[in-house]
Amino acid sequence: MSNTGILSIDQGTTSSRAIVFALNGHQIANAQQEFTQHYPANGWVEHDVEEIWSTTLDSCKTVISQATNKGVDIACIGITNQRETTVVWNKDTGKAIHPAIVWQDRRTAGYCESIKDREAMVNSKTGLLLDPYFSASKIKWILDEVQGARRLAIKGKLAFGTIDSFLIWRLTNGKAHVTDATNASRTNLFNIHTQQWDEDLLTLFDIPPCILPEVLDCAAEFGTCDPSILGKDYRITGVAGDQQAALVGQSCFSPGDLKSTYGTGCFALLNTGDTPVSSSHKLLTTVGYRLNGKTTYALEGAIFTAGANIQWLRDGIGVLQHAKQSQVLAESLDYDHGVFLVPGFAGLGAPHWNPNARASLFGMTRATGPAHFARAALEAVCYQSHELQTAMRKDGVSSNNVWVDGGMVANDWLCQFLCDILQVEVQRPKIMESTALGAAFLAGLQAGIYESLDEISAVKTVDRVFIPELGDKTRQRLLKKWALAVKATLAFAE
Ligand SMILES: Nc1ncnc2c1ncn2[C@@H]1O[C@H](COP(=O)(O)OP(=O)(O)O)[C@@H](O)[C@H]1O
Ligand SMILES: O=P(O)(O)OC[C@H](O)CO
Numbered sequence: 069m070s071n072t073g074i075l076s077i078d079q080g081t082t083s084s085r086a087i088v089f090a091l092n093g094h095q096i097a098n099a100q101q102e103f104t105q106h107y108p109a110n111g112w113v114e115h116d117v118e119e120i121w122s123t124t125l126d127s128c129k130t131v132i133s134q135a136t137n138k139g140v141d142i143a144c145i146g147i148t149n150q151r152e153t154t155v156v157w158n159k160d161t162g163k164a165i166h167p168a169i170v171w172q173d174r175r176t177a178g179y180c181e182s183i184k185d186r187e188a189m190v191n192s193k194t195g196l197l198l199d200p201y202f203s204a205s206k207i208k209w210i211l212d213e214v215q216g217a218r219r220l221a222i223k224g225k226l227a228f229g230t231i232d233s234f235l236i237w238r239l240t241n242g243k244a245h246v247t248d249a250t251n252a253s254r255t256n257l258f259n260i261h262t263q264q265w266d267e268d269l270l271t272l273f274d275i276p277p278c279i280l281p282e283v284l285d286c287a288a289e290f291g292t293c294d295p296s297i298l299g300k301d302y303r304i305t306g307v308a309g310d311q312q313a314a315l316v317g318q319s320c321f322s323p324g325d326l327k328s329t330y331g332t333g334c335f336a337l338l339n340t341g342d343t344p345v346s347s348s349h350k351l352l353t354t355v356g357y358r359l360n361g362k363t364t365y366a367l368e369g370a371i372f373t374a375g376a377n378i379q380w381l382r383d384g385i386g387v388l389q390h391a392k393q394s395q396v397l398a399e400s401l402d403y404d405h406g407v408f409l410v411p412g413f414a415g416l417g418a419p420h421w422n423p424n425a426r427a428s429l430f431g432m433t434r435a436t437g438p439a440h441f442a443r444a445a446l447e448a449v450c451y452q453s454h455e456l457q458t459a460m461r462k463d464g465v466s467s468n469n470v471w472v473d474g475g476m477v478a479n480d481w482l483c484q485f486l487c488d489i490l491q492v493e494v495q496r497p498k499i500m501e502s503t504a505l506g507a508a509f510l511a512g513l514q515a516g517i518y519e520s521l522d523e524i525s526a527v528k529t530v531d532r533v534f535i536p537e538l539g540d541k542t543r544q545r546l547l548k549k550w551a552l553a554v555k556a557t558l559a560f561a562e
Contacts, residue, residue, distance in 0.1 A: 073097075073140040074512050075131065075302065076504040079124055079149040079231045080310065081170065081332040082379070086127035088135040088142060089508045091517060093499050093527040097134035099127040106167065111174035111423075113414070117155055117164035120231065121238055128298055145239075145293070146306035146511030148313035148503050149231035151254045154206040156217070156228050156279070162242055164234075165226065166214050169206040172333075172372060172414040176205035177423040186272055193259045193266050195344060195353025200423055201370070203230065204256035204273040211275070221276050228279040230254070232307050236290050239304065244291030247281040249358035250312035258283070260344060260355055263363060286312070286357045287514035306510025308357060310503045311335040315356055315366060317506030318471045318497065319525040326467035329503065330476035333417075334374035334449055336456045337366040338465055349459035350419045359513070367465060369456030370417040375476045377411045377445035387438045395479045397442035403542050406431040408553040409444035411452075412561070419459040420554070425561040430553045446482050450489045451550040457490055469493040473502035480532075488538035489547070498531040 073096050078085040084103065088096040101123035106114040135142060152171035157164045169175070177200050187198040196202055207228050211218045220226050229237065233247040252258040252265075257275065259266040265280050284290060290304040308316060311329055315337050318327040323341035328334060337356065344353045344365040356366035373380075378394050381387040388394060410416075412425035429444070460466055469492050477483055477496055487494040499505055509527075512518045 071140050072143050072517065073135050074144055074146060074508040074517065075128065075142045076146045076148065076508040076511070077124060077128060077235065078310065078501070078504040078507065079120060079147070079235060081150045084120060084123035084127050085504060086124070086131045087501060087504045088131045088140060089505060091512070093505055095501070096138060096140050097131035099130035101127055109175070111177070113170040113173045114167040115153065115170055117157070117168050117234065120168065124235060125297070132298060142302060143517060144303045144305040144511045144515040146507030146509070147232050147235055147304060148308055148310045148507035149235070149251070151230060151251060151309035151311065152201060152203050153231055154203045154210070154228070155231065155234045156207065156210045156226055157234065157237070158220070159225055159227050159242065162238065165217055166210045168231070169209065171201055173206065174200050174415055174423045176200040176209050179205050179208070183272065190256060190269065190272070193261070193269060194253070194256055195260045195346070196254070196256055197350065197352070197421055198256070199421060201417070202254060202256040204269065204275065207275055208273050221279050224278045226279050227281070229281050230309070233281045236304055239293045239297055240291035241294035241297065243294070245281045246284055246290050248284055248286045248288070248307040249355045249363065250286060250309040251307070252283045253355040254309060260353065260363070260365070263358070285359055285361065287359055287510045289514070303515065304511070305514035306507050306512070308507060308510055311337055311368065312355070312357055312366070313506030313510070314473055314502040315339065315506065316509050317502030317504070318473065319528045320471065321521045321525060324465070324467055326469070327471040327473065327502070328453060330374050330449065330472060330474035330482070332374065332376045334371040334453065336369045336453065336470070338460060338467060340365045340367050340465060345463060345465055347459070347463045349462050350421050351456070351459050351463060352418070367460060367463065369419070369459060371449065371452045371456070372414040372417045373411045374449045375474070376413065377409065377448060378476070380413065381441055381445055387441050391475070392478065394442040394446055395481045397439040398446050398481045400439045401443050403546065405440055405443060406433070407436055407440040407444045408550060409441070409448045410553050410557040411445065411448050412557055416557070419455055420558065422558060422561055425557055428553070428557045428560065430556065446479065447485060449476070449482070450486045451547065453486060454489050454547065467492070469495055471495050471497065473497065473500050483534045484537070487534040487536050489543060491536050491543070494534040496531045496534070498529045
């Protein structure tokens with residue numbers, strides 16, 4: 069067993085990654101490729117499906133070859149993915165009929181608003197809100213706008229899938245059209261109580277059931293890779309949406325366990341056990357994971373842009389050369405630097421859910437420079453995390469600590485400020501690739517490599533625990549200013 073590895077595919081919003089993990093969670097091989105973000109119109113975000121495929125495939129081939137050279141046998145494959153992003157493809161050709169519509173895309177805001185009176189029904193079945201973020205309105209848009217699509221769909225010629233589903237279709241050479249319960253739970257079409265696609269929702273969004281994938285547990289037999297693709301008939305045995313995979317990767321298996329992932333966006337998920345906790349503060353009730361037919365639920369707060377704020381500073385306006393520069397710049401200022409960024413680049417998520425909000429900067433003077441931009445961009449993510457923590461507490465659930473992961477938490481300054489604002493311990497694991505690790509764990513469970521969740525929990529090790537240091541007076545003053553900035557941003561969106 070010591071030369072056994074698990075290949076994890078992590079298809080994220082900005083990059084495709086493949087990692088081969090040893091059974092103790094250490095990385096044997098790692099490859100990553102960024103791909104292009106397309107912004108064809110105001111509020112639209114698309115990905116080229118072929119670029120998603122080629123970057124995923126190249127990353128997999130690289131790590132398989134590295135692992136093989138080290139004498140490691142890959143036992144199985146786990147897949148985790150950016151959630152909600154919608155692909156509709158032709159089953160005969162395997163080609164997408166439209167670019168992938170990314171979770172951040174707001175093009176269907178008007179349509180969602182037009183059926184807002186149905187939100188209570190949608191929320192009671194799916195645990196979600198009626199928002200362009202989720203897949204259903206994106207599928208409807210493709211079926212309505214791509215010429216001939218609806219006719220082909222009704223004839224059974226088209227397939228819908230989130231990225232996991234699309235990748236499995238390609239890897240199995242069209243033999244499997246499947247997804248897992250976590251990804252299904254993000255579509256606005258899946259009833260989280262019955263664990264089935266829901267007829268009322270399919271009718272509401274006018275989506276023919278024949279285009280939907282079969283929904284499996286997170287540890288299951290998703291299909292076998294066609295040997296022509298990766299060189300062997302690897303079994304795909306674990307799948308979860310990236311935020312849920314991070315919940316598993318961080319071993320948040322008990323009710324009250326909380327993880328927060330700081331990647332392109334930030335997503336806080338709190339394990340609520342076998343109870344789907346319904347929120348009165350616009351948090352989402354979602355499937356945390358489903359194993360052996362048993363569903364564990366989670367309460368989720370979604371912030372649409374986190375690392376994306378830093379990307380904007382780097383790629384959008386050239387204020388930074390590298391993301392990690394943001395730490396040195398942030399450290400150069402004191403708490404009362406006075407600049408606030410409300411990063412509504414893709415609208416505001418929880419707890420506001422305003423798709424029309426846009427990013428706003430407050431408090432600039434002639435002394436404002438790159439350091440202020442960087443610090444305000446990092447601080448915003450922490451203030452927004454505080455909004456999620458407050459909403460969770462109001463909903464009657466909370467946690468005394470938070471496990472963090474994702475690209476941003478390499479930034480020590482961010483972790484300390486987060487901890488100061490939340491006033492709870494922030495714990496950073498040694499293996500920060502929790503998302504990919506979670507998918508590997510799920511695959512390993514199904515393949516019989518891990519016997520139980522306890523065995524998986526034993527793999528986790530802490531890198532650093534951040535302890536609150538900031539005085540409450542300063543903290544309260546900053547939070548008050550932040551609240552004013554959000555209020556003004558929301559007023560501007562009206
Ligand atoms: N040292 C850093 N400080 C702040 N942000 C960072 C740092 N390093 C990376 N990031 C941000 O983290 C994000 C990448 O994280 P990752 O977890 O790989 O994202 P995703 O899975 O969404 O593609 C990028 O948006 C980048 O701007
Ligand atoms: O690609 P990430 O890590 O920002 O995650 C995206 C989320 O899954 C969207 O819901």
